[in-house]
Amino acid sequence: MYSDDGNSDRALSPSTVSSISSVDASMTEEFRNWSMATTLTCRPSLYESSDPLFDHGQCGKYPFYNVYVGDSPGCYKDWADASGRVTNVKGSRHKGYKSWAKALQGWQQNCCAYHHHPPGFVDGTLYSPSRRPEGPPPITPPPSHHNVQHFKVRASAPPTPQTPMNRTTTESEPSINRTPAELRPPMGRTVNHRCWAIHSPDFIGVVSSTEQAQNILDEAGAQAKHVTLRLVNDLSEAEEWLRLIAS
Incomplete structure (x- = not known):
């Protein structure tokens, strides 16, 4: 006990x-x-x-x-x-x-x-390090549509060549090489407003700014169209010049 x-x-x-x-x-x-x-x-x-x-x-x-x-x-x-x-x-x-x-x-x-061997593994198999399956090569993702802003862009004409185009200017744009006498209007004529008289297949008329005249000239040059323009002192001179061009 x-x-x-x-x-x-x-x-x-x-x-x-x-x-x-x-x-x-x-x-x-x-x-x-x-x-x-x-x-x-x-x-x-x-x-x-x-x-x-x-x-x-x-x-x-x-x-x-x-x-x-x-x-x-x-x-x-x-x-x-x-x-x-x-x-x-x-x-x-x-x-x-x-x-x-x-x-x-x-x-x-x-x-x-x-080690974690796959199903069907045979005992005593030579060790082989497991590798992850290789996927497709990485690519750059496309931009998100939420971050993209779309703008309407007007197709621009090709640049105007520097060589002389098929145009005739009876009086070119003001230049530093021109003398004051060449810029003065004819005697007895009153200067109201200097403007550009333009004669082309698409436009016949008068524009008040050099920028407008240049745009018309560029568009015509891109289409290889003949353009004649003149810097005039007023509308009456422009009408007279356009009448002579058309005759």
Whole structure:
């Protein structure tokens, strides 16, 4: 019969603690082995040294190095090769092993924890890093119709060539080369308002500004039409000149 003598909370001896820890470690290892046995896992590519003078008898601290995350994951026999796959690589993971069996077991454990193989995966298949499917190349999107303003633009005529056009001007526009005497009206005639008298297939009449005359001249020049124009002092002079042109 069990008797409570007040010492039920006695401390466990160090040997008892060690035994329990050994049992826990053994159970954990057995569970890990069972998990790997029931889970399909891949195997790593085994890379020999890239150095032709590499000595397997002097391979460093470990003869096998698993690169789990890095540039070209796999199992390397030379630390010089393995270190180049993990140095300055963000998030890289690696570990050294004393035998190929241990390295393979470590890889399988990592596969169970991190790899996600597709349906139909065959156990022991050589590891291949998954890649996202490549989509079409990026293109620049068209502008949004909500941000585009449309303006009505009048088609402009081609520029007027600098060479002399098919036109006749009995008196050209005022020029800095003309003398004041040439700009004075004839004797006995009153100057009311200087204007442009124009004779063309599309327009016969008088305009008051040089800009209007230039527009008519440009439109006619774009269509290769003959234009005759004259700077006159008033409407009566314009009527007289147009009558002479028409006769």
